[in-house]
Amino acid sequence: MELTKAERKLIQELLVKKKKKVEIARILGRSHTTIGREVNNEKNWEYVRVPWFRGRKHVVKMYSWERAQKNHEQNKLRCGAKYKFAQDWSGMEFVESWVKRGDSPAVAIERAELQGVDIAFCERTFYNYVEHGLSKVTPFDLRFKLRRKQPKHKKIRENKRKMGKSIELRPESINSRQEFGHWEGDCIVDKNDNAILVVQERKSRYCILTKLEKHESAEVLRHLARLKREHNMKSITVDNGSEFWKITQLEDENFEVYFTHPYSSFEKGGVENLNGMVRRYIPKGSDLSMLTQEMVTRVQQQVNAYPRGIHGYYTAEEVYISLTKNAPIVIIPRPNNVVFLDKKMCN
Numbered sequence: 641m642e643l644t645k646a647e648r649k650l651i652q653e654l655l656v657k658k659k660k661k662v663e664i665a666r667i668l669g670r671s672h673t674t675i676g677r678e679v680n681n682e683k684n685w686e687y688v689r690v691p692w693f694r695g696r697k698h699v700v701k702m703y704s705w706e707r708a709q710k711n712h713e714q715n716k717l718r719c720g721a722k723y724k725f726a727q728d729w730s731g732m733e734f735v736e737s738w739v740k741r742g743d744s745p746a747v748a749i750e751r752a753e754l755q756g757v758d759i760a761f762c763e764r765t766f767y768n769y770v771e772h773g774l775s776k777v778t779p780f781d782l783r784f785k786l787r788r789k790q791p792k793h794k795k796i797r798e799n800k801r802k803m804g805k806s807i808e809l810r811p812e813s814i815n816s817r818q819e820f821g822h823w824e825g826d827c828i829v830d831k832n833d834n835a836i837l838v839v840q841e842r843k844s845r846y847c848i849l850t851k852l853e854k855h856e857s858a859e860v861l862r863h864l865a866r867l868k869r870e871h872n873m874k875s876i877t878v879d880n881g882s883e884f885w886k887i888t889q890l891e892d893e894n895f896e897v898y899f900t901h902p903y904s905s906f907e908k909g910g911v912e913n914l915n916g917m918v919r920r921y922i923p924k925g926s927d928l929s930m931l932t933q934e935m936v937t938r939v940q941q942q943v944n945a946y947p948r949g950i951h952g953y954y955t956a957e958e959v960y961i962s963l964t965k966n967a968p969i970v971i972i973p974r975p976n977n978v979v980f981l982d983k984k985m986c987n
Contacts, residue, residue: 642712643670643678648705651678655703684708731759732775735766739777742920747946750953754971803880803899804888807907810898814875817843820963821874824911825864827883828918829855834928835883836936837863838918839876840911845948846960847914849940851933857886865890877908917943945974 643651647668654664661679665672678684686704734757738748745766749759761769769775770782813819820843828836835855840847848867852859860883867873868890875896878884888897900907921939922931944957951959954969962969 643674645705645709648678648708651675652703652705655679678708679703681708681711683711731757731761735759736776739781743946744782746949747953750949751947754947754953803885804891805896805898807877807898807900810875810877814842814877814898819843819874821872823871823873823876824908825876825878825884826908826911826915827852827855827860827881828915828922828928830926830928832927832929836918836922836928836931838911838914839864839867840914841871841960842910844960844963845910845914845950845956847911847940847943847956849918849936849943851928851931851936855883857883860884861886861889868895879905879908914943917946941975945972 647670650668651664654667659667661675662672665675668675682701684703684707685701686707687699688702689699731752734752735745735748738751739745743751746763749761749763749766752759766775767782770777770779814822820841822842823839824842825837825839828838833855835852837850837852837860838847839850848871850863850867852863864876864887873895875898876887877898877900878887879900880902884899891897905912918939921942922928944960945955947953947955948959955972955974958969958972961967961972
């Protein structure tokens with residue numbers, strides 16, 4: 641327990657009365673070592689000239705409670721852990737630059753370690769810096785920071801129309817994401833019924849975005865038939881939208897189509913989460929007819945180059961290439977041309 645201001649005043653008064661340190665310790669109920677450290681510390685002394693015999697003056701050292709209290713208060717200001725980012729400003733700037741371009745702090749920190757960049761702080765510490773205004777990043781730069789989670793009530797409903805095999809018949813090897821080659825599909829649609837076909841491989845989370853000329857089943861069937869040939873698809877899981885009702889024509893002994901229950905988007909949560917990532921670059925309310933396939937492909941490349949925590953912060957593209965070639969994962973340089981399509985441009 642630290643000495644108080646009143647105790648330091650009493651120490652000075654007792655020293656003036658020529659009391660010994662052991663006696664002072666007994667009076668204050670303190671250890672004699674505590675009093676000894678306090679009195680013997682030269683930083684707590686004052687040097688005073690006092691009259692001596694024959695007109696001379698003599699310099700003596702005296703314990704000063706005021707100087708001791710001031711030193712104590714200054715020392716307290718230097719206590720506690722120091723900010724970790726002060727040890728390495730380059731690491732802080734690295735994380736801030738990644739977050740400013742749309743990445744999460746976890747992605748920036750873990751990806752830095754994969755690239756051999758040392759970061760002195762963790763994800764939670766970085767969020768604390770943001771909350772206390774110690775970073776150039778603000779809460780508005782963090783996509784999920786200001787979002788309020790809504791309670792999820794899962795209720796399985798029976799399909800009123802049978803478009804094909806129910807997801808209940810899907811094998812466990814697909815459900816567990818252990819087998820490569822199984823996909824999920826969905827469509828991003830605007831208010832004018834323009835659409836983008838979104839498919840994602842379940843194990844690697846690799847996605848393919850295709851601009852549809854028309855939001856109709858024949859168009860979806862044509863593009864899925866092409867993707868099936870090019871990417872050796874084994875199965876695909878979609879919802880009960882009318883644009884998917886013809887794709888059962890693609891089924892054969894090597895390809896299966898499964899349909900989720902109505903109002904159960906969580907049953908294909910991978911592609912639903914992917915839609916949210918795509919919306920970072922193509923905001924809701926955008927006119928999709930203004931987009932070209934080239935622009936959509938740039939968004940696809942950006943999403944596939946995003947490091948994923950589920951993959952140990954390797955990207956979906958890196959994992960997909962590794963699984964396709966049956967080879968170890970190799971880090972691919974991330975594209976510098978970050979694509980953020982302006983909502984006004986698409987209106």
